[in-house]
Amino acid sequence: MSVSSKCYYALRAIYALAEHPGPEPLKIADIAERQLIPIRFLEVILTQLKGGGFVQSRRGAEGGYRLARPADQLTVGEIMRYIDGPIAPVDCVSQSRPKVCEFPGGCNFFPFWGRVRQAISDVVDKTTFADLIRENRDRANRYIGDWII
Amino acid sequence: MSVSSKCYYALRAIYALAEHPGPEPLKIADIAERQLIPIRFLEVILTQLKGGGFVQSRRGAEGGYRLARPADQLTVGEIMRYIDGPIAPVDCVSQSRPKVCEFPGGCNFFPFWGRVRQAISDVVDKTTFADLIRENRDRANRYIGDWII
DNA sequence: AAAAACCTCACTAAAATGGTCACGTTTTCG
DNA sequence: CGAAAACGTGACCATTTTAGTGAGGTTTTT
Numbered sequence: 001m002s003v004s005s006k007c008y009y010a011l012r013a014i015y016a017l018a019e020h021p022g023p024e025p026l027k028i029a030d031i032a033e034r035q036l037i038p039i040r041f042l043e044v045i046l047t048q049l050k051g052g053g054f055v056q057s058r059r060g061a062e063g064g065y066r067l068a069r070p071a072d073q074l075t076v077g078e079i080m081r082y083i084d085g086p087i088a089p090v091d092c093v094s095q096s097r098p099k100v101c102e103f104p105g106g107c108n109f110f111p112f113w114g115r116v117r118q119a120i121s122d123v124v125d126k127t128t129f130a131d132l133i134r135e136n137r138d139r140a141n142r143y144i145g146d147w148i149i
Numbered sequence: 150m151s152v153s154s155k156c157y158y159a160l161r162a163i164y165a166l167a168e169h170p171g172p173e174p175l176k177i178a179d180i181a182e183r184q185l186i187p188i189r190f191l192e193v194i195l196t197q198l199k200g201g202g203f204v205q206s207r208r209g210a211e212g213g214y215r216l217a218r219p220a221d222q223l224t225v226g227e228i229m230r231y232i233d234g235p236i237a238p239v240d241c242v243s244q245s246r247p248k249v250c251e252f253p254g255g256c257n258f259f260p261f262w263g264r265v266r267q268a269i270s271d272v273v274d275k276t277t278f279a280d281l282i283r284e285n286r287d288r289a290n291r292y293i294g295d296w297i298i
Numbered sequence: 299a300a301a302a303a304c305c306t307c308a309c310t311a312a313a314a315t316g317g318t319c320a321c322g323t324t325t326t327c328g
Numbered sequence: 329c330g331a332a333a334a335c336g337t338g339a340c341c342a343t344t345t346t347a348g349t350g351a352g353g354t355t356t357t358t
Contacts (some may be wrong), residue, residue, distance in 0.1 A: 001150055001229075001269060003238045005316065008258075013259055027334070036251060041317055047336070060325020061333040076261065080150075089152045102185060108164055108285050109157075112276060119268040120150060127261060136257050143248065154347065176303070190348050196305070209356025210302040 008081040009037045010045050014079055017055065018071035018129040025057070025064030045083075052082045073134065077124035087124065093117045156232040158186045160196050163228055166204065167220035167278040172292065176204070194232075194244045212281030226273035236273065242266045 014055050019028045028046060032039040046065055049055045056068050067074065081087055081096075084125040091099035092106075093113040161184040169175045177195060181188040195214055205217050216223065230236055230245075240248035241255075242262040250256050264271045 001152065001233065001236045002151065002240075004314090008239060009260065012256075027357075029334090031227050038302085038317070040319080044317085050336095057335060058322075059333095059335050062326065063324085063334050065335090075261060084150065087150045089150065090157060091151075105275065106159075109160065111284060111288075112272075114283060116269060116272050119272050120265060123261075123268050127264075132261060135260060139260075143186060153345090178303090187348065192304080201355080205338085206304065208304050209352075210300095211356085211357065212303045214304090281355080 003080065004084055006041070006045060007080055009035070009042065010049060010079055011084045011119070012037065013042060013045060013049070013056065014067070014074070015129055015132060017065060017067045019133055020066070023066070025062075025066045029062040031065070048083070049079075054079065054082070060063070069146060070130075072128050072130035074129050075125050076123065076127045076129070076132070082125055088117045088122050089113050150238065152229065153233055155194060156191075156229055158184070159198060159228055159232045160225060161186065161200045162194060163203065163216070163223070164278055164281060166214060166216045167223070167247070168282055169215070171213070174211075174215045176213040180214070197232070198228075203228065203231070212240065219279075221277050221279035221280050223259060224274050225278070225281070226270065229273055236269050237266045238262050 002069075013031050016031045016035050017026055028042055029039060031037065031046075032042045037045075046057070047054060050057055054068055054074070056066050057063065057065050072132075077087065086094035086096050088094040090103045090109070090113050092110060093116075095117075099112065163297065165180045165183050166175055177191055177222050178188060180195075181191050195204060195206070198227055199214075203217055203223070204214050204281075206212065206214050218294040227235065235245050239258075239262050241250045241259060242265075246264075252257065273295040
């Protein structure tokens, strides 16, 4: 039940772009540094994300990447599915490509796996990158509050 | 976010044992046949489950396996964790062995991953094998009802 | 004593994972 | 213009995990 490092890197890269203010693109090297991602691997990941239409790039000096959509219209679940494939504990409850179960009439675990998949979806498909940024801003404010005020 | 076939086999093996009435043990070959599990692989899995104290075995003719605990005191989550390891999308939110995050102060995704882990746990740790059996009996009854009554 | 069943433990082929390398193309700026 | 900065492309690779298989041994029942 775990997420690949590639997927986690992709999410962090998107987060860095979402956090970046203004219309100017952010360089790969900057993303890599801020989010502790191996730069060569990050290049591969960003290329893939570009292929999925999640980010846009600008070449040349002063080039870099930026989000293709506003952060409040981009969910974590979308990226997870794009990089790691369907969010489903077993193939038969996948929403995009549900593989037919080998048991006639469906196996004994079908409703159970469905509930697991739904529970995960309820979290990842309702969380946008704007939500994550807001959550961290709140956390940071509370932290300062504990010490200063 | 998916479960290994080994884990799924283990769950189905346990299910077969939970379904088996009486105190007499169930043979590996019977479990394999009912749940469509490669028999050699099932031997490996049952040995592992025995090591975890989930099942007991009897050797010799008329031997086989049975549950070490009643089905209503055995959750799906326990088996999943035992076979596949901690139920956590990333290591830092694992309950048993939480690996320290490389980001000082915790990364931006920590609360999010925690919510994902909790959502999964809420399902798998609250579902016992007795629950699954009851659910399938209900499903079967409803099915007969649609046709006969 | 023979047959049925579990036990041990080594082994392996294939796929996924987590990257790296070399070289190419585009854009900006002095 | 020309060089430097930055993204683009495709192959490549080592390690780990996955999903099993095989051979032979031990225990229990009939």
